[in-house]
Amino acid sequence: MVKKALNTVYAMWLREMLRFSRSKSRIIGSLSTPLFFLVILGAGFSSSFEIRGGGMFDKSFLAPGLIGMSVLFSSIMGGVSIIWDREFGFLKEILIAPVSRFFVALGKAVGGVTTAMIQGTLIMIIAWLIGVEYVSIPGVLAAIGVMFVTGIGFIGLGISLATRIESHEGFQMVMSFLTMPLVLLSGAFFPISNLPAWMSYLVYANPLTYSVEALRFCLLGSSTIPLPESVAVIVLFALVMTGLGGNLFGKMRV
């Protein structure tokens, strides 16, 4: 029983990895956006602003936010790609197999989170190469753990959305109405300590904020939200989204 479940998860993971390894242009494309932000915004901001209360507003400040952004993009994409599986038919092949839907969804999530972690880690390394300094090696490893939990949460969200979205036009809507606000309201590009009240509510209601804050703590050694709090929120988010995604996927009709 357990073995069968693991087989299902592994098969789904393997498929994601095979597809990922064949789409080099996708990898480069998804790395380029955060890197442009890092290099250009980092250089531009650091020449003009200083964070109130000390600290430079530069590429070091941006790096955790951009890692978070890249994990968010690739994990939501990973979940929502079920729409493509449906359009191109492969979903039927999975749904007709004598396997548990929940473990299929979990395998999809584990596969997606692996690609998200690879991309997040690549950005982390590139940022380090261009001069961002991290506090410690355990901190870097912990950051990879944060990417994992964050990725699981947003893939769960992506899968849940995919079960509700009929077509790939709907997918465009998701990308513009969900991911951009999530990124902009996450504190990836600005400190969250002195925000106007209305915005502060939105920022604190955004799960990505806690990921970015946790990454910032792990990599730079300080954050506005204390680490235990941010970790608790992202773990809870991941659990809820896995449950929701698995459940909705289980009821999905082709």
Place this chain on the structure above:
Amino acid sequence: MLNAIETARITKYFDDITAVNNITLEVKAGELFGLLGPNGAGKTTLINLLSTMTAASKGSAAVWGYDVVKQASAVRRNIGVVFQDTTLDDRLTGRENLDLHGRFYGLDSKTRKSRIKEVLLLVGLYDRADAIVKTYSGGMMRRLEIARGLMHHPRVLFLDEPTLGLDPQTRRHIWEYIKTLNRKEGVTIVLTTHYMEEADNLCRRIAIIDCGKIVALNTPQILKNMLGGDVITLEVENPEDTGNLCKIYESNEIPSTISCNDKRIFITLKDGERRIPRVLALASDVRIPIQSVSLRKPTLDDVFLYHTGRAIRDEKEPGMAERVGYRLRSRRK
């Protein structure tokens, strides 16, 4: 001998449409069985019901002795399905597609390896196994899907329109593969098609489906014999004459079966070539101009026409009222 498939008054409604209407059917183990009908007749819905993809509104069905609702998982282990539209992952190679399938069905690594070789050889794709599926032709993709459907040694293989959209030559190849695997693997095959030649060529028994109902079920030969002979097709100049002429033929001395459709009248009788002069004479007696006349030995097309009152490839789908009209007019003598 066990029946591979048994359905009992199975019915499926979609909103106000009855896609499958009260179908009771038995398919024997090892049989090559065809579901023949036009698009929208309910063939695919029936396959979806049998393959546990859709739940029935009423009635029940069992595949290989397992109930499709209560024992869906056991049914799934024992069937292979090739859907109408491709369900391959076209970014992966043929071998990878088969390997993933094997994993989903719990085959161990050794079994997967040997079985992949077997099924690829069976459909003649062994030398293209490591090419990305995107580079395959339509016929190759269909063959790969058939191979994949066989990976886990299913008892029953469902093929939904296996040759749809393929050129005639490829179609013949696929027929050969289907026959071979029915014989070599001993797998029960249920296929749907709207190609008459396909059903005639491949299937031991066929069920003709129209509007969600089985209108006839037998071997192709018996179905054709049941028509009672050859078919004379008359085309009148004015569609208004059709009805009158039908009545005349129905009330004359020639033992025949009449059905009609717009401008055409179909007369089924024995010894067709000797009857043509009499048939034409009857029309000229009442001064109804005939545009053309032809004689054909029966095919499954005629069987279909006989049972449903229209040709299977009619472009325009007649509305319900027209259809009922056809039925009333086409009656046996």
